[in-house]
Amino acid sequence: MKTKSKYNLTTLAFLLPWIITFIIFSAYPIIYSIAISFTDYSGLNPAMNFVGLKNYTALFKDEIFLKAMKNTLIFVVGTIPFTTIISILLAVLINSKMVKFKGLFKAGFFLPSVMSMVVISTIWRYIYSADGLLNHMLRMFGIEKSTGWLASPNTALLAIMIMDVWAAIGYYTIIFLSGLQSIPEELYESAAIDGASSSDAFFKITLPLIKPTLFFVIAINTIRSFQIFAEIFTMTGGGPLNSTQTIVHYLYITGFRQFKMGYASAMAYILVIIVLIITLIQQRALRSEY
Amino acid sequence: MNIKKTVLLIISFCLLIIFLFPLVIMIYTSFIPQGTMTNIVKDYYLNDFEAGYMSVIKRTITPLGNTDYSLVKESPTSTQSLKIESTGERNPGIKMIGATRDLRKVKTFNFWLKVETPNIENGYVRFEDVNGKFQDIPFKLGKTGQWEEIVINKKALDKDELNLKYVTGISVVLNNEEDASNVAFLIDDIKIYNQYPTLMNYVIVWTEDMFGRYIINSIIVSVTVVVANLLFSSMVAYAFARREFKGKNFLFALILATMMIPFQVTTIPIFILMKNLNLLDTYWALILPQLVTPFGIFILKQYIEQLPIEIEQAAVVDGAGPFAVFFRIVMPLSSPALAVMAINTFITTWNDLFMPLILTSSREMRTAQVGLALYQQLTQLQWPYLMSATTIVGLPIMIAFLIFQKQIISGITAGSVKG
Incomplete structure (x- = not known):
């Protein structure tokens, strides 16, 4: 009996760092x-009044929040297909036996993904600026554009989306590559003997076999995209005219600039619900496949 | 077949080069003295006297002493120059005033001179700064009555003595040693040549814009978080991998769940907590929430589980306690996984913007990411400075990536297996 409780105490000692930080920095904050989120807490003074669901109902009447929701959805729907398709194709290209220097390509395409979003956003801010490289290149093709891409409400979100695709591709390529490498070589060999073309092999062998990876990539990319913040904060600050306002950036503005922390918490919970739904859909999709 | 291979290889290389072009742009622009990548300012005129309106010139150039000047149709390279005439003046000359000039990136200061009075052999250029300090750089003249280009090298200037960031006046003065009653000379094409390529952007951004401090903050926070995770996350991982306890599966599911929940939901309470503990704007606020990360636990648990348990059992038979087993056997055996965890944790912590942004307020406590993000909001955009700052913040990660590429990639694929 004594040894058993001693064993449990030792286990507890091993778990203690997690238990403490989990309680303080995860469970309690959640x-x-x-x-x-049910109060009008400002964060500046301790006054706190219960307001029921008022924050949540107010959110759906808040035009900026609705705009932020819409922008975030456009961002998610607009970037994920491109990121996914390009990274699958890149992974297939790097994985193909025809290509040498695999290590170099793997590292090269992955490099932007380890850089911070602030660094990447700053570089692209320069490219997109009025006298930046993009306008300069367009001028060489005879297209005159004198305004910056981030300065106009029509192009700002699109510009950020293009940058995001560029920055994200490498990461997902690596994940797809590890998925591709688990496909046994014999499958392709026997398909080739049966006279299957390479596109047949891609659609009939590769794609079905990397489906779990595909679901995983789409799910984590969706979750990540719903949380975009650094690129907005660095490049546009949500402007011009809220055309690049996103959920998390608006959360930051309301919570830490306008000090409406109750309101911002309600927003955070809407984000949690969205992420939860995506996770459930991914789990369901995986289960229905197998 | 071989042609196909070569073509494919060339296409891949081109793709890669286009793909990495933004990073090339960043590094390239950081060495530009002024302007942008497509419009590099290598040199510029302070005055070439071509657009000759005396009213404009009067505002930017003052005569020194009993001196007067006028525009004349004569020039070494173009059409007009400035003629300076003085009577009974020991040091006739002109002084360029008006805007303060930043001479830190200057390579040389050039102008053309033609002295019409005989027996004048020397002169000097005086640089005056905003504090009223000045320094004279002498120059020698050749033959009387001939145009010659005078080049003043920036190296002659003492940057400890003079504040080169704010130079308020530059004078060109002749020494009238023989006391000639009338001195006349012509000046033209007063021009500044910048250093190109220059490292000054880095020096300026590192010292004046506090990027040195930001980098040190980021190193302190990231290294502490990594060390803490090496110890704590591996302890927790060991418990999950090797020890039996109630609710193990549930608790592990909880760890995975915290990986999925958007961290923004915890930021407001953490902010309030840190505020109440008086820890806002300290390193503690940035370090404490990251002491144990789900990612670290996850990676290490997977690795420890597949270690051969026999070694640990043998140690127990030899009388080693659980902590001895963990520190002397499991930790050393897990070093590959610890390396994967360490480098990935380092990168995540280094790259984070949101938490340090809300948990710090003073400039001295900013991390590299916060510093870079806010730098461009507070100052007028000058791309060479901004790109040097970006390189300073991004380069450590690029170097880490080149060294630890394998570990970084295996950290990502290990994290994706659970899907």
Whole structure:
């Protein structure tokens, strides 16, 4: 009996770092932010009044929030197909026996993905600026554009989306590559003997076999894209005219600039619900496949 | 077949080069003295006297002493120059005033001179800064009555003595040693040549815009977080991998769940907590929430599980306690996984913007990411400076990537297996 309790105490000692940080920095904040999402807490003074669902109902009347939701959805729907398709194709290209220097390509295409979003956004801000490289190149093709791409409400979000595709591709290519490498070589060999073309092999062998990876990539990319913040904060600050306002950036503005923390917490919970739904859909999709 | 291979290889290389072009742009622009990548300012005129309106010239150039000047149709390279005439003046000359000039990236200061009075052999250029300090750089003249280009090298200037960032006046003065009663000379094409390529952008951004401090902050935070995770996350991972306890599966599911939940939901309570503990704007606020990360636990648990358990059992038989087993056997055996965890944790912490942004407020506490993001909001955009700052913030990660490429990539693929 004594040895058993000693064993348990030792286990507890091993787990203690996680238990403490989990309670303080995960469990407690998650519960606390539900609580303050039903209040008018400002964050500046301790006054806190229960307001029920008012924050949540107000959100759906808040034009900037709705705009932020819409922009985030456009961002997600507009980037994910491109990121996914390009990274699959890149992974197939790097994985193909025809290509040498695999290590170099793998590292080269992956490099932007390890850089921070602030660094990447700053570089692209330069490219997109009025006298930047993009306008300069367009001028060489005879297209005159004198305004910056991030300065106009019509092009700002699109410009950020293009940058995001560029920055994200490498990461997902690596994941697809590891998926591709788990496909046994014999499958392709026997398909080739049966006279299948390479496009047949791609659609009938590769794609079905990397489906779990595909679901995983789409799910984590969707979750990540719903949380975009650094690129917006660095490049546009949500402007011009809120045309690049996103959920998390608006959360930052309301919570930490306007000090409406109750309101911002409600926004955070809407984000949690969205992420939860995506995770459930991914799990369901995986289960229905197998 | 071989042709197909070559073509494919060439296409891949071209793709890669286009793909990495933005990073090339960043590094390239950081060495430009002024302007942008497509419009590099290698040199510029302070005055070439071509657009000759005396009213404009009067605002930017003052005569020194009993001196007067006028425009004349004579020039070494173009059509007009400035003629300076003085009477009874020991040091006749002109002084360029008006805008303060930043001479830190200057290579040389050039102008053309033609002295019409005989027996004048020397002169000097005086640089005056905003504090009223000045320094004279002498130059020698050749033959009387001939145009010659005078080149003043920036190296002659003492940057400790003079504040080169704010130079308020540059004078060109002749020494009238023989006391000639009338001195006349012509000046033209006063021009500044910049250093190109220059490292000054880095020096300026590192020292004046505090990027040195930001980098140190980021190193302190990231290294502490990595060390803490090496110890704590591996302890927790060991418990999950090797020890039996109630609710193990549930707790592990909880760890995975915290990986999925958007961290923004925890930021407001963490902010309030840190504020109440008086830890806002300290390293603690940035380090404490990251002491144990789900990612670290996850990676290490997977690795420890597949270690051969016999070694640990043998150690227990030899009388080693659980902590001895963990520190002396499991930790050293897990070093490959610890390396994967360490480098990936380092990169994540280094690259994070959101948490340090809300948890710090003073300029001294900013991390590299916050510093870079806010730098471009507060100052007028000058791309060479901004790109040097970006390189300073991005380069450590690029170097880490080149060294630890294998570990970084295996960290990503290991994280994706759970899907």
